[in-house]
Every structure is written in C-alpha cells, then in structure tokens.
Amino acid sequence: MTVLTGAEVFVDGELKKLDIALEEDKICALGRNLEGEEHVDCSGKLILPGVIDVHVHVRDLKQSHKEDWESLGRAAIAGGVTTVFAMPNTDPPLDTVERVHDYRRRAQAAKINAKIYGAITSENYKDLENLASHVDAFKLYLGETTGHLIVSEKRLHREIFKIVTETEKILTVHAQRGGDPKDVTRHEVDDICYVLDLAAAYETKLHIAHVTTQRAVETILEAKKSKLDVSFETCPHYLYFTAKDRERHGAWLKMNPPLATEDDREFLWWALAEGLIDIVATDHAPHTVEEKSVGYEKAPAGVPGVEFLLPLLFDAVNADRLSLARLVEVCCTNPARRFGLSHKGEIAVGQDADLVVVDPDRKQAITREAVQSKCGWSPYEGLTLRGWPVMVFVLGRPLP
Ligand code: DOR
Numbered sequence: 001m002t003v004l005t006g007a008e009v010f011v012d013g014e015l016k017k018l019d020i021a022l023e024e025d026k027i028c029a030l031g032r033n034l035e036g037e038e039h040v041d042c043s044g045k046l047i048l049p050g051v052i053d054v055h056v057h058v059r060d061l062k063q064s065h066k067e068d069w070e071s072l073g074r075a076a077i078a079g080g081v082t083t084v085f086a087m088p089n090t091d092p093p094l095d096t097v098e099r100v101h102d103y104r105r106r107a108q109a110a111k112i113n114a115k116i117y118g119a120i121t122s123e124n125y126k127d128l129e130n131l132a133s134h135v136d137a138f139k140l141y142l143g144e145t146t147g148h149l150i151v152s153e154k155r156l157h158r159e160i161f162k163i164v165t166e167t168e169k170i171l172t173v174h175a176q177r178g179g180d181p182k183d184v185t186r187h188e189v190d191d192i193c194y195v196l197d198l199a200a201a202y203e204t205k206l207h208i209a210h211v212t213t214q215r216a217v218e219t220i221l222e223a224k225k226s227k228l229d230v231s232f233e234t235c236p237h238y239l240y241f242t243a244k245d246r247e248r249h250g251a252w253l254k255m256n257p258p259l260a261t262e263d264d265r266e267f268l269w270w271a272l273a274e275g276l277i278d279i280v281a282t283d284h285a286p287h288t289v290e291e292k293s294v295g296y297e298k299a300p301a302g303v304p305g306v307e308f309l310l311p312l313l314f315d316a317v318n319a320d321r322l323s324l325a326r327l328v329e330v331c332c333t334n335p336a337r338r339f340g341l342s343h344k345g346e347i348a349v350g351q352d353a354d355l356v357v358v359d360p361d362r363k364q365a366i367t368r369e370a371v372q373s374k375c376g377w378s379p380y381e382g383l384t385l386r387g388w389p390v391m392v393f394v395l396g397r398p399l400p
C-alpha cells in the first residue's frame with residue numbers, strides 16, 4: 001500500500017488535510033496518519049482527481065509524425081491529464097471494429113486511460129449498433145475539418161441520431177460548418193439549434209464540442225430548461241484568445257471553430273465561474289511546426305493543448321477568476337459523470353487511483369523547448385502561469 005502524505009486533498013468539494021492510501025488501482029483509505037509500506041511526501045502540494053480531457057486528437061497511424069500515443073501520453077502526464085477521449089478523425093478513421101481495436105491496443109503506449117470515439121460516416125452509419133459495443137462514444141462531423149469525416153445529408157443526420165440513441169452512447173457533434181471564420185462564428189447558433197432539434201426529436205444524449213460564443217452558450221442553456229439531455233464543452237484557446245489574436249498570429253491560431261470576439265471570451269470566463277459550462281476540453285489538435293508554417297489558407301486547422309489545460313485553469317484559480325471547485329467540476333467530475341466513468345472524477349474510497357499532485361505556487365513560463373507533444377510547439381508559448389502539476393497517479397501507478 002502506498003500512502004500520499006502532507007497534501008491538501010480535494011474531497012467532497014473542498015480541500016482537506018488528509019493522507020490518501022492506494023491499494024493497486026484504487027483509493028483504499030482517506031484519513032490522518034495512515035499506515036503503509038511506502039510513503040510519498042506531498043507536503044505543500046494539492047491533490048486533485050486526475051484530469052479527464054474528453055476531446056483529444058491523438059493522431060498516430062499514418063499521422064504519427066504529428067503525435068502518437070506515446071508522445072500524447074507524455075504530454076498528458078505532464079499536464080495532469082490521466083484520461084483522454086481520443087477523436088476518430090485519424091488516418092485511416094476509426095470507423096470499424098478492427099480499427100478501433102487496433103487503436104486501443106496502440107493506446108497502451110500512452111500509460112494513461114484511453115477512451116476511444118467511433119467515427120460516423122455516410123458509409124458506416126448503418127453498422128453503428130455493432131460498433132457501439134467497441135467504442136466509448138460516437139463523433140459526428142457536420143463541418144469540414146481535418147480527416148474529411150463530414151456528413152452533409154440531412155436525411156442521414158436523422159437516421160444517425162436515431163441509431164446512436166438506440167445504442168445509448170453519447171453523441172458528440174462538431175456542429176459548426178466550415179468556411180470564412182466570420183461566417184462560421186455567425187453560423188454557430190444555427191448549427192447548434194439544428195442538432196438540439198434533432199436531439200429533442202430522438203431523445204439523444206448529445207454533447208456539443210468546442211462552443212465558442214456567448215449566444216451559443218445561451219442557446220444551449222435555454223435548451224437545457226426543457227427535457228433535453230445535452231452537455232457542452234468549451235476549450236482553453238477560446239478562453240485565452242480572440243479573432244484579434246488570429247489576425248496577428250495567423251495559422252498558429254487557426255482552428256475549427258475559429259476564435260470569436262473579446263466579448264465572447266469574457267462571457268466564457270464569466271459562465272465558467274458561474275458553473276454554467278459543463279466541461280472544458282482541449283481539442284488538442286497537433287500539427288507540426290512545418291505544417292503550420294505555410295500561411296493561413298494552406299495550414300491545417302487546430303492547436304495542441306492537452307499539457308496546459310490544468311495550468312491554464314489553475315493560474316485562473318490563483319488569479320481569483322475561477323474557484324478550485326469549478327476547475328475540478330469542469331475538468332474532472334463533470335467529464336466523468338457525463339461520459340459514464342463512475343469510478344473516476346472524484347477522490348473517494350473505492351474510486352480509481354487517478355490523481356494529480358499540483359504545486360499551487362510553482363511559477364513557470366511555457367516554452368517551445370519544454371513542449372512534450374510531438375508537434376513541438378504551443379499557442380501558449382511565452383505565457384507564465386502559476387500552479388503546475390508535478391506528478392500523476394494513473395490507476396495507482398506514479399508517473400512520470
Ligand atoms: O481545429 C480543429 N482541428 N478542429 C477540428 O475539429 C479538428 C481538429 C484536427 O483534428 O486537426
């Protein structure tokens with residue numbers, strides 16, 4: 001048995017000075033002066049549930065030059081992320097049982113918990129019932145982006161919502177059509193209303209990916225007042241950057257959906273602090289420095305983020321922009337609840353021993369040299385943040 005001593009532990013919504021005892025992959029005791037063969041001194045640190053990032057593009061396969069499971073695992077561990085949900089717009093896409101199995105096998109190289117999204121395409125949608133027992137959730141693209149998995153026919157959308165509802169899996173939707181950044185942002189609400197209507201018609205468990213604007217958030221909150229089973233996420237880049245930053249940094253801040261206005265950004269912080277946002281996920285979308293260096297039009301969309309989600313939000317906690325309780329809610333508890341991980345997302349006896357040890361006062365700048373993701377850069381380079389993860393436990397195993 002391993003005992004973590006001396007830390008303040010986030011339990012039942014607050015920090016408490018407690019020891020945590022780990023037995024194999026579980027938390028087996030919480031208390032004072034716990035006995036154990038091995039002690040890990042965590043004095044001066046906080047211990048939080050491991051972060052669950054529900055939106056990560058791991059790549060691997062034919063795009064392992066951008067990222068593979070091993071490099072993704074390093075980046076996640078550095079960022080306090082112990083579970084990721086991997087997106088299926090890989091090359092080739094995760095649209096068959098065989099490909100999903102192969103991807104799951106590869107994921108072991110990451111040393112973290114890997115959940116896998118199944119892709120929905122115009123070709124495989126009739127077979128989703130079969131695929132359902134092999135995947136952790138489904139992803140539908142209503143907009144064009146990396147991987148070209150867009151499904152455009154409205155008739156198919158109805159069929160897909162109906163079939164996925166029967167599988168009882170979460171349906172995560174990329175609900176923004178592509179195009180000029182200004183138009184995409186303007187259309188966000190229309191596209192979200194469209195999927196909310198479908199979810200209402202079929203009683204689907206809907207999750208809306210990467211929400212960027214005030215109006216979109218307000219639209220979803222309004223829909224939640226009726227019986228709809230809907231959740232949504234925003235991403236750290238929408239909290240830190242706006243379209244103005246994109247004008248200055250070009251392709252480095254090109255992503256789908258694109259950055260919105262300063263008012264939207266401010267609203268997202270406010271909504272986050274108020275507990276109106278369900279989940280913050282990174283949409284970690286690694287593309288290499290070379291791929292991003294070819295000008296805005298030609299460069300692929302997406303920015304990496306998995307290793308900085310926790311520091312970016314913890315810095316906001318230190319700045320009194322956000323409470324620690326909200327951080328844990330949007331990064332740990334809510335992702336676990338929404339995506340059915342009943343043994344994760346909180347620190348309690350019997351829960352999985354997925355933990356992150358945070359040094360709340362460590363001040364560190366984000367530099368390109370220190371980036372762990374294979375893509376080799378970060379949109380947050382140059383930022384100095386206070387509060388960094390120093391180690392994680394994944395199912396009881398200390399890392400790195
Ligand atoms: O910017 C993005 N990049 N948005 C997406 O939806 C996909 C992602 C990627 O896979 O590169």
Ligand code: ZN
Binds near residue numbers: 283
């Ligand atoms: Zn994505």
